[in-house]
Amino acid sequence: MKTLNIASIPGDGVGKEIMPEAIRVLEKVAQVHGGLQFKFEEFPYSCDYYLKHGAMMPEDGMDRLSQFDSVFLGAVGDASKVPDHISLWGLLLKIRQEFQQEINIRPAKLLKGINSKLADPKDFDIVVVRENSEGEYSSIGGRIFHDDNEIAIQNNVFSKRATKQAMNIAFDLASKRKGLVTSATKSNGIFHAMPFWDEIFEEISAKHPNIKSGSKHIDALAAYFITHPHELDVVVGSNLFGDILSDVGAAIMGSIGVAPSANLNLNGKYPSMFEPVHGSAPDIVGKGIANPIGQIWTAKMLLEFNGEANIAEHLLKVIEAVTADGYQTPDLGGKYKMTEVTDEIINRLGQ
Ligand SMILES: NC(=O)c1ccc[n+]([C@@H]2O[C@H](COP(=O)([O-])OP(=O)(O)OC[C@H]3O[C@@H](n4cnc5c(N)ncnc54)[C@H](O)[C@@H]3O)[C@@H](O)[C@H]2O)c1
Ligand SMILES: O=C(O)C[C@@H](O)C(=O)O
Ligand SMILES: [K+]
Ligand SMILES: [Mn+2]
Known part of the structure; x- marks a missing residue:
């Protein structure tokens, strides 16, 4: 059994909503795969953490994250609590720079059924x-x-x-x-x-x-x-x-809610970090309508760069079958809730 140790940082705003969705999908992927398991540890580093502790992460935060195979991040930033340059430089950009994630890969293509x-x-x-x-x-x-x-x-x-x-x-x-x-x-x-x-x-x-x-x-x-x-x-x-x-x-691509990205460490000294292109989307927080596909497609990239290209491709095909059949959130013009889109992806992964 191959184990991937993943540090998850939901972060702020919709990051906290879409992260559990992507983790549900990855757990299902592992089950379908049969020879793969995930061990997730969640880190609360965020603007709320800053308000409590005066920093976006503790002194030993980078050391702790460095123990994992990959970092899986949602979104960082809540300008109502912490100025954006402080939150980004204290967490997202700190990880990118200190973990020498010198390349960011950001695909842009249209999934079936989505209106550009x-x-x-x-x-x-x-x-x-x-x-x-x-x-x-x-x-x-x-x-x-x-x-x-x-x-x-x-x-x-x-x-x-x-x-x-x-x-x-x-x-x-x-x-x-x-x-x-x-x-x-x-x-x-x-x-x-x-x-x-x-x-x-x-x-x-x-x-x-x-x-x-x-x-x-x-x-x-x-x-x-x-x-x-x-x-x-x-x-x-x-x-x-x-x-x-x-x-x-x-x-x-239809919405920033679908776009994935991978921050790659190329020298093997530190983990890479996977996070969707979008931010914390303060305007839709708490409504249950955040598009989970950006985070789930990002999970596909996490699989790919951790040596699981086959199941990664399968996951993307399933995501696309779901969008093709019209299971889409309001940002794409759809009527489905975040959890309904995720549920549909999980159902079809099992078939
Ligand atoms: N990588 C990151 O973590 C990241 C990226 C961009 C912005 N930010 C931060 O996020 C905060 C908000 O920034 P912003 O408003 O410029 O960009 P944003 O990406 O958060 O939002 C832009 C627009 O896209 C929509 N949107 C974003 N994600 C969505 C999703 N999953 N589903 C549906 N709609 C979605 C939002 O509702 C909003 O209308 C700021 O604090 C900013 O610094 C962080
Ligand atoms: O890199 C940034 O500026 C933060 C965010 O806008 C992003 O695209 O990840
Ligand atoms: K993000
Ligand atoms: Mn950006």
């Missing part, structure tokens, strides 16, 4: 490879002076190593898919970092003559996600550009 927000979405299937450890997400900088004289300085950090790594992963992925990599740039406006990014992209492109590649400025590329998503394959972007593009990708 596009009138004619065709059959798009995109993977955003987001550099996940540096770029615009840097704590280097500061603020000086007061009142109208106040100045904020925020430094971007782009290393050749991490940039190359994200691009190499994008090319590897494209070689197993449609063979196209598109780079998100903004070298017309961002004077230092983006020409640097483009030079590295050209260098890596030259090493992959069998893969088609091209660059688009982030503004035009965001529009291209809307107008020509079926012409994209793998898209590689910096931390901020990848963040924005993955929300556009989620919108054309």
Whole structure:
């Protein structure tokens, strides 16, 4: 029997609602598999934890999480309790950076039966490879002076190593898919970092003559996600550009409530972390209508990266059969509750 030890962090808002749903699904997956079991330990790290303890996690929090095969996270953030930059840097971004989860993989494709927000979405299937450890997400900088004289300085950090790594992963992925990599740039406006990014992209492109590649400025590329998503394959972007593009990708998937993501540690020193693209959705908390599919599709990615590709594919097929038959939450225009969608997935896993 193979055991996967998973640290679950439901976090805030709808994270607390969808996490139990995904765990119910994973328990069923294990039962169907026969040779797999999960041991979950839940960690209460969240904005409520912050209000009690003055920090998003305890001093030994990272040490404890490091003992697990993977971290499974819901969503972090509740601006009514803790400012967003404090909650994100104290938990989500802390884990991404300290566990060296330098790559974030964010698929965007349309599941059967779901209406895209596009009138004619065709059959798009995109993977955003987001550099996940540096770029615009840097704590280097500061603020000086007061009142109208106040100045904020925020430094971007782009290393050749991490940039190359994200691009190499994008090319590897494209070689197993449609063979196209598109780079998100903004070298017309961002004077230092983006020409640097483009030079590295050209260098890596030259090493992959069998893969088609091209660059688009982030503004035009965001529009291209809307107008020509079926012409994209793998898209590689910096931390901020990848963040924005993955929300556009989620919108054309029908709702951010379905979009999954994997924060990957590549050197094996720390666990990877799996969490949906969306946040804590404060506007729908407590209504029982959060879409559980983002968290459940994320569970599919957790299985895949823990060596269980077959059952992972099976789970995605079951999710898609359920959406195809119209079991959808209100964000997708459906009338079903969160638990009803999950129940349907669990029923069909058992068949
Ligand atoms: N990775 C993360 O944990 C993460 C991601 C994004 C935002 N956040 C945080 O979440 C909080 C809210 O951020 P936001 O409003 O910008 O983004 P959000 O993703 O929480 O919500 C955006 C919109 O999408 C809807 N939505 C999100 N998840 C849904 C689901 N599962 N089912 C149905 N609808 C869903 C919400 O109702 C809302 O209308 C903030 O504190 C922010 O910092 C965290
Ligand atoms: O990375 C972020 O900025 C947090 C959230 O928006 C996300 O996409 O995970
Ligand atoms: K999330
Ligand atoms: Mn985001």
